[in-house]
Amino acid sequence: MASGLHKSEVSNPVLRWIDARLPVVTMMQKEYGTFPTPRNFNYFWNFGALAMVNLLIMIVTGIFLSMHYTAHVHYAFDSVERIMRDVNYGWLLRYVHANGASMFFIVVYIHIWRGLYYGSYKAPRELLWMLGVVIFLLMMATAFMGYVLPWGQMSFWGATVITNLFSALPLIGQDIVVWLWGGFSVDNPTLNRFFSLHYLLPFVIFGVVFLHVAALHITGSNNPLGIDPKGPQDTLPFHPYYTAKDSVGLVAYFAFFAILVFFFPNMLGHPDNYIPANPLVTPAHIVPEWYFLPFYAILRAVPDKLGGVVLMFASIAILFVLPWLDTSPVRSMRFRPLARPFLFTWLVSFFVLLYCGGMPAEEPYVTISRVATAYYFLYFLVILPLLGRLERPLPLPESIARPVLRGGGPLPAGAVGKPMEKA
Amino acid sequence: MPKGFDMTFSLKALAVALGLAAGAALAPAPALAAGEAVKLPDVRFSFNGIFGHFDRASAQRGFQVYQEVCANCHAMHQLSYRNLREIGLSDAEVRGIAATVQIVDGPNDEGQMFERPGRPSDRFRKPFANEKAARAANNGAYPPDLSVIVKARENGAAYLYALLTGYEDPPADVTLMEGMHYNKYFAGHQIAMAAPLNEGQVEFHDGTQASVEQLARDVTQFLAWAAEPELEQRKAMGVKIVLFLTILGGLVYAVKRKVWADVH
Structure with a gap:
């Protein structure tokens, strides 16, 4: 094999010729x-x-x-x-x-x-x-x-x-x-x-x-x-x-x-x-597509226009810094008994916002949107940073192989019986 | 969808909102367009459901209603006369229908516009030259184009049928604005269009009795076809594809189990 070529292990000669020069097959x-x-x-x-x-x-x-x-x-x-x-x-x-x-x-x-x-x-x-x-x-x-x-x-x-x-x-x-x-x-x-x-x-x-x-x-x-x-x-x-x-x-x-x-x-x-x-002719209610409704609700939850716009963009921008807001070294919520209900509540706040975003900007939706918006941000800005310090996570399994294999010894409470865990 | 959702904020309200949010994830937007929600009459149409299809005879009668009643004010400019073949009219019938209208064509070799009888390839003739002319003839109101009206209204066909049969005398406490008519299904209840359908107004070729309900039913069938002419093909294809995917899903899942058998 000539020097400078990728050492390809592909058996088909045509593919090998290509792979030696541009190793897409190997990749x-x-x-x-x-x-x-x-x-x-x-x-x-x-x-x-x-x-x-x-x-x-x-x-x-x-x-x-x-x-x-x-x-x-x-x-x-x-x-x-x-x-x-x-x-x-x-x-x-x-x-x-x-x-x-x-x-x-x-x-x-x-x-x-x-x-x-x-x-x-x-x-x-x-x-x-x-x-x-x-x-x-x-x-x-x-x-x-x-x-x-x-x-x-x-x-x-x-x-x-x-x-x-x-x-x-x-x-x-x-x-x-x-x-x-x-x-x-x-x-x-x-x-x-x-x-x-x-x-x-x-x-x-x-x-x-x-x-x-x-x-x-x-x-x-x-x-x-x-x-x-x-x-x-x-x-x-x-x-x-x-x-x-x-x-x-x-x-x-x-x-x-x-x-x-x-x-x-x-x-x-x-x-x-x-x-x-x-x-x-202005429609009676102007609503965005359903997938924008949570953010639309955040926008409308703030009485001030600029404030609403800032908060709406912040609701997504905050995700950029999430890796540093979450101070816990434990990744999976299965081993975070305190953080888990807070995260599910955050999910609830997301759906509440989605619902309120499709409703007219009147009571009780405005108040509900405000509460949900407050929690949306509270979770990222206060709860997650604090929990990393306050929470005592469950013991992590030794390795991936052990809890997955049948009869692999005692399992942490959260590691079995998840509805999505059919595999 | 819930209107007049009159509740002060409480945990209970939040719980209710949560339950609704699950539904909202699937159908949030349609909650908004209607005015006060009045329950629509429960009508079933042949095109509802996963095996839905158009009732050709009804759609043809509906076209007759459109042509003799609605077309005086409402355009349907997305449709061509040739499309009528899809609801079972013959070539000759379509040609005949098209030929009853005069279409402005041109310019000819002398640079003049001229009128000629319509052809199947022509779009449905518009009753008014432009929106201004339509408003001038209708007390300031603009009769909307009906091509996609079934898709452009909440609850589509059911709403249309309700609207067409929903004219009644206004309640004592309602004062109608000049030139308006009371309709219990129209948002705000005051509609510029006078009750368009009257018993016996159209003489159906097939001898069907032209009650208001029958007229409304047939014209709704026609408008539903006009808005979604692909509906039959779409639903038939959908049934086949979902069946195919169900079988494929079973096979793929079996393959996955087999592949993973040595891991578990």
């Missing part, structure tokens, strides 16, 4: 074939792979939709209806894309919850976690701009409300809004740039996902016990074990997705978005 084998993965994943660990699949579905359907879509205020609405009626399987493309956005957020919210519950954000995975938060932010921007494109009533008024948030910034706020709009109201220039950015951002997301996965393959995956693998007895090669397990989750995900697309395609959308945008 795939290393990262997705033999990659040592903790043996005790539960089904929560499916959701990273599901998010990846979801992103690809969105990009593919989006590319085909954009071939038929017209980004102009006079034609956008009708071009979407034309896709629904005259483009071959256009209704399928559009419903998969529209519901795919909801699926993406469902998957990513569960993925984030997995990280919160099992402490996946803690050292050494801080940067991995932060890249994930970047992806989440990019997803929100992309989804928001995508919702504007059909140019229905909620598209227009959602865009108006959200872009107007920037006007709360002192001094430069109004100028920024005009700059974002490309004019003095949400209009054709706004629609055009939103379409451009909506097409661009998914590829940026793809890039950050690559970094997210690259960082993951340096630190390796966390696991439900939150302890590090201590040797080969604690891990399994990714293939076939986790390719098989991810496939189970993937089929379940497709089934859920299919039920949404084929039987309830408009359930998660707002009927008003089938009314063409009209700048002269």
Whole structure:
């Protein structure tokens, strides 16, 4: 073998020729074939792979939709209806894309919850976690701009409300809004740039996902016990074990997705978005898509506009510093008897905010939103930092292999009988 | 969805909100559009449910109602006459229907616009040249385009049927604004459209009695088809795909068990 070439072990001569010069086959084998993965994943660990699949579905359907879509205020609405009626399987493309956005957020919210519950954000995975938060932010921007494109009533008024948030910034706020709009109201220039950015951002997301996965393959995956693998007895090669397990989750995900697309395609959308945008008629209630409702509730919980905007952005920005706010060295909530109920209460506050965000800004929803918002921040800023010092965690298992293997001796209370732990 | 959710904040309210939040995770947005929630009459349509399909005869009668009643004010500009073949009209019938309207076409070789009889490829003719003309003819109100009206209203078809049959005399304590009509299902109860359907208003070709309920039912069937012409194909495909995924899921799970058998 000539010097300077990668020493490939691929048997197929053509593949070996390529692999010696560009070791993609070796890389795939290393990262997705033999990659040592903790043996005790539960089904929560499916959701990273599901998010990846979801992103690809969105990009593919989006590319085909954009071939038929017209980004102009006079034609956008009708071009979407034309896709629904005259483009071959256009209704399928559009419903998969529209519901795919909801699926993406469902998957990513569960993925984030997995990280919160099992402490996946803690050292050494801080940067991995932060890249994930970047992806989440990019997803929100992309989804928001995508919702504007059909140019229905909620598209227009959602865009108006959200872009107007920037006007709360002192001094430069109004100028920024005009700059974002490309004019003095949400209009054709706004629609055009939103379409451009909506097409661009998914590829940026793809890039950050690559970094997210690259960082993951340096630190390796966390696991439900939150302890590090201590040797080969604690891990399994990714293939076939986790390719098989991810496939189970993937089929379940497709089934859920299919039920949404084929039987309830408009359930998660707002009927008003089938009314063409009209700048002269304001809808009775302007609501964002369901996945923004928790943050919308935080925005509205604050009586001051700037305060609301700041708090809304802070509710996501706080995730960036979470690895340093949580002072406990124990990752998995299974071994944190005090922190666990507080985290579940945080989850409750998230759902309460989601509910209140969809309700009109009146009592009792405003007060409920305020209480839930207060707890949302209290958990990160006060409870987690304090608990690291006050809490006495349960004893951690010696290794991953021992509590997983049958008859592996006495187990910590939290390590068995989890509903998701079928594996 | 709960309106008039009149409760002061308490732990109980929080618990209730929690329960609702679970539902809200699935269907949060639709909670908002309707005014005071009046219970809609319980009507079932052939297109409801996972095996839903359109009742061709009803949709054809509904088209007749649209054409003879609604089309005087409401456009349906997303539809072409050729689409009517999908509800079972023959080529000749579609051609005949299209030919009854005059369409402005052009310019011709002399640069002049001209009128010609409609063709199946033409979009449904609009009753008014523009929104201003529509408002001028309707006491300032704008009759909305009905192409996707079933998708553009909360509870779609059920709401539409309710609205069309929901006209009644206003209660004693309600004073109607000038030119408005009382409808118990319309948000705010005051609607500019006068009761559009009257008994015997349309003479159906197939001899069906044209009661108000029948007219409303048929036109709703037609509008549901117009809004979601893909519905039958979509649901049929969905049934097959869900069945396929169920079987595939079983197989994949069996494979996974086999692969993992030596680990447990």
